[in-house]
Amino acid sequence: MEGWYTRGEEAFLKAYGRYDIVLEKGEGVYLYDTKGRRYLDFYAGIGVNSLGYRYPAYVEALQKQIDTLMHVSNYFYTPVAVEAAEAVKKATQLDAVFFCNSGTEATEGALKLARKYYYLKHGKADSEIISFHHSFHGRSTGSVKLTGNPAYQKAFGPLIEGVRYATLNDIESVKNLINERTAAIIVEPVQGEGGVYPCDQAFMKALRALCDEHDICLILDEVQSGMGRTGTIMTYFQYDIMPDIVCLAKGIGCGIPVGAFVANQKWAQAMQPGDHGSTYGGNPLACMAVKTVFEILEKEHLLDHVQEISQYLIQRLDEVVNEFDCVVERRGLGLMQGLVLNQEAKPVVHSLLDDGVIVVTAGTNVIRMLPPFIIQREHVDAFIDILKKNLKKLS
Ligand SMILES: *Cc1c(COP(=O)(O)O)cnc(C)c1O
Numbered sequence: 432m433e434g435w436y437t438r439g440e441e442a443f444l445k446a447y448g449r450y451d452i453v454l455e456k457g458e459g460v461y462l463y464d465t466k467g468r469r470y471l472d473f474y475a476g477i478g479v480n481s482l483g484y485r486y487p488a489y490v491e492a493l494q495k496q497i498d499t500l501m502h503v504s505n506y507f508y509t510p511v512a513v514e515a516a517e518a519v520k521k522a523t524q525l526d527a528v529f530f531c532n533s534g535t536e537a538t539e540g541a542l543k544l545a546r547k548y549y550y551l552k553h554g555k556a557d558s559e560i561i562s563f564h565h566s567f568h569g570r571s572t573g574s575v576k577l578t579g580n581p582a583y584q585k586a587f588g589p590l591i592e593g594v595r596y597a598t599l600n601d602i603e604s605v606k607n608l609i610n611e612r613t614a615a616i617i618v619e620p621v622q623g624e625g626g627v628y629p630c631d632q633a634f635m636k637a638l639r640a641l642c643d644e645h646d647i648c649l650i651l652d653e654v655q656s657g658m659g660r661t662g663t664i665m666t667y668f669q670y671d672i673m674p675d676i677v678c679l680a681k682g683i684g685c686g687i688p689v690g691a692f693v694a695n696q697k698w699a700q701a702m703q704p705g706d707h708g709s710t711y712g713g714n715p716l717a718c719m720a721v722k723t724v725f726e727i728l729e730k731e732h733l734l735d736h737v738q739e740i741s742q743y744l745i746q747r748l749d750e751v752v753n754e755f756d757c758v759v760e761r762r763g764l765g766l767m768q769g770l771v772l773n774q775e776a777k778p779v780v781h782s783l784l785d786d787g788v789i790v791v792t793a794g795t796n797v798i799r800m801l802p803p804f805i806i807q808r809e810h811v812d813a814f815i816d817i818l819k820k821n822l823k824k825l826s
Contacts, residue, residue: 433465435453435465436449436451436452436453439453450781450784452464452468452470452784453465454470456484457472457480457483457484457485458483458484458485459483459484459485459805460472460483460484460802460803460805460806460810461484462484462789468787469787470784470787470788470789471787471788471789471810471813471814471817472484472789472802472803473788473789473790473800473801473802473806473814474789474790474791474799474800474801474802475801475802475803476686477655477681477791477801478623478655478660478681478682478767478801479681479682479684479685479686480685480686480803481658481659481660481682481685481724481728481733481803481804482685482724482727482803482804482805483803483804483805486685486727486805488723488726488727489685489686489720489723489724489727492719492720492722492723493687493716493719493720493723495719496511496715496716496719497716499715500715501714501715501716502711502714502715502716503714503715504710504714505708505709505710505712505713509715509718511715511718511719511722512530512713512714512715512718514718514722515530515713515717515718515719515721515722516528516530516713516718518721518722518725518726519679519683519691519693519721519725520693521725522664522665522725523664523665523677523679523693524665524673525673525674525676525677525693525694525695526693526694526695526696526699527693527694527696527699527702528691528692528693529544529691529692529693529694529702529707529712529713530689530690530691530709530712530713530717530718530721531680531689531690531691531692531709531712531713532688532689532690532709532711532712532717533569533680533688533690534568534569534652534654534655534678534679534680534681534690535568535569535570535571535574535690536569536571536680536690536709536712537569537652537654537678537679537680537690537691537692538568538569538573538574538577538617538650538652538654538678538692539569539571539573539574540678540692540707541615541617541650541652541676541678541692541694542560542573542574542577542615542617542650543706543707544648544676544692544694544698544699544701544702544707545558545560545614545615545648545650545675545676545698546558546614546615547701547702547706548614548648548697548698548701549614549615551701552646557593557612558593558612558613558614558615559593559594559595559608559610559612559613559614560577560593560594560595560613560614560615560616560617561594561595561596561597561605561608561609561613561615561616561617562577562578562579562594562595562596562597562616562617562618563579563596563597563598563599563618563619563622564579564580564596564597564598564599564625565579565580565599565622565625565626565628565794566578566579566580566596566599566617566618566619566622566625566652567580567619567622567623567624567625568617568619568652568654568678570583572587572590572591573590573591575587575590576590576591576594577594577617579596579625580625593612595608599618599622599628599630599634600628600630600631600634601634602634602637602638602641605638605641606641609641609645609647613645613647614647614648615647615648615649615650615676616638616641616642616647616648616649616650617650617651617652618630618638618649618650618651618652619651619652619653619654619655619656620635620651620653620656620661620666620667620669620670620764621655621656621661621666621763621764621767623654623655623656623767623793623799624655624793624794625793625794626762626769626771626793626794626796626797627762627763627767627768627769627793627797627799628762629762629763629764630670632670635667635670635672636670636671636672638672639672639673642675648675648676648698649672649674649675649676650674650675650676650677650678651665651666651667651674651676651677651678652677652678653665653666653667653677653678653679654678654679654680654681654690655681655767655801656764656767657677657679657681657682657683658679658681658682658683658724658728659682659728659733659734659737659804660682660737660765660766660767660801660804661737661764661765661766661767662734662737662738662741662764662765662766663734664728664734665677666764669764673695674695675694675695675697675698676692676693676694676695676698677692677693678690678691678692679691679692679693682724683720683721683724684717684720684721684724685720685724686720687716687717687720688717689713689717689718689720689721691713691721728804733804733805736804736805737765737766737804738765740766740804740806740807740808740811741765741766741768743808743811744766744768744800744802744806744811745761745763745768747811747812747815748761748768748770748800748815749761750815751770751815751818751819751822752770754819755819755822755823755825756773757772757773757774757822757825758770758771758772758773758822759771759772759773762797763800766800766801766802766804766806767799767800767801768799768800769793769797769798769799769800770797770798770800771796771797772796772797772798772825773796774796774825775795775796776792776793776794776795776796776797776798777792777795779798779821779822779825780792780798782821782824783817783818783821786817786820786821787817788814788817788818800814802814
């Protein structure tokens with residue numbers, strides 16, 4: 432019995448508009464559907480599969496861990512969890528890690544930690560958080576409130592209180608919202624879902640200075656931009672600033688559901704036993720994924736490769752911007768790139784799928800590319816050829 436798509440439509444809650452393609456396996460930079468068709472992967476499961484599919488050292492490490500220990504709860508440490516936390520500390524250059532299971536939980540946890548710090552300092556729980564228009568921080572009733580997109584919030588109120596929205600790269604709009612109740616500012620160094628908008632250097636520096644001046648927690652949501660996607664292990668190293676808390680997920684597990692928020696000592700000390708928790712959070716299987724991802728990134732010099740191959744991708748995308756009137760501009764950092772169209776991006780994403788290439792949209796008019804780190808020039812060339820062919824139909 433087949434008919435997977437139809438059966439899926441019968442079996443699932445209709446939370447997603449899914450493509451009528453049923454994926455069955457992956458290998459390297461390619462995915463294969465149940466009909467045996469091959470797709471070049473330029474989205475990596477929405478920025479998750481940085482190592483592509485069936486990366487041998489990753490598969491082997493996880494297989495071993497499954498065969499050893501998968502879950503014990505957070506009443507106990509496990510060697511692999513300690514090693515994973517140490518790797519996260521080293522990569523982020525921050526002090527204390529909390530493992531959770533998703534990006535939503537990472538932003539939610541960061542929000543709670545910032546609020547706890549404020550509570551200890553002021554003795555009351557009336558803090559405010561500043562977020563940004565076009566941002567994306569998750570789907571829980573806390574994180575969706577942080578998400579500066581009314582479409583995701585409208586039906587689900589009442590949401591958490593005390594969140595205000597400023598405009599990215601407009602420091603005055605942030606200053607206008609700061610008051611004595613402001614506990615945190617949360618921002619993505621490169622806004623992903625909202626349309627691939629990078630923060631300006633000066634803006635990021637000014638945010639850091641504002642937070643220092645007012646004892647506000649700077650939370651960087653690097654769920655999508657972090658873990659090497661933009662060419663450095665954390666994007667903030669390119670801005671030459673440190674966050675107080677960073678949120679991670681997506682590429683930190685490369686396929687195993689895992690997230691983390693990581694704080695510096697000043698904020699970390701606000702967390703006390705009983706404040707927060709997760710049954711699964713950082714279980715041995717998830718932590719083996721985290722530990723192995725860091726090991727592979729380092730051993731295979733994958734960040735050097737990301738820097739090199741992303742330069743080539745950028746060069747070829749800029750060529751596309753020059754060549755096609757329907758393409759307005761390119762935005763992004765490293766292997767997190769957006770092509771802004773003068774029209775809706777969804778139809779292009781569909782026609783690319785028909786031609787065996789997977790990308791995603793961002794906002795309404797941006798084609799977003801989040802390829803696995805292991806892509807080579809030949810894959811970029813193949814992608815650009817197919818992209819050009821499909822853009823020709825629009826121009
Ligand atoms: C995807 C994403 C999230 C939410 O992550 P989930 O794992 O889907 O909960 C939060 N923040 C950013 C920046 C993201 O890209």
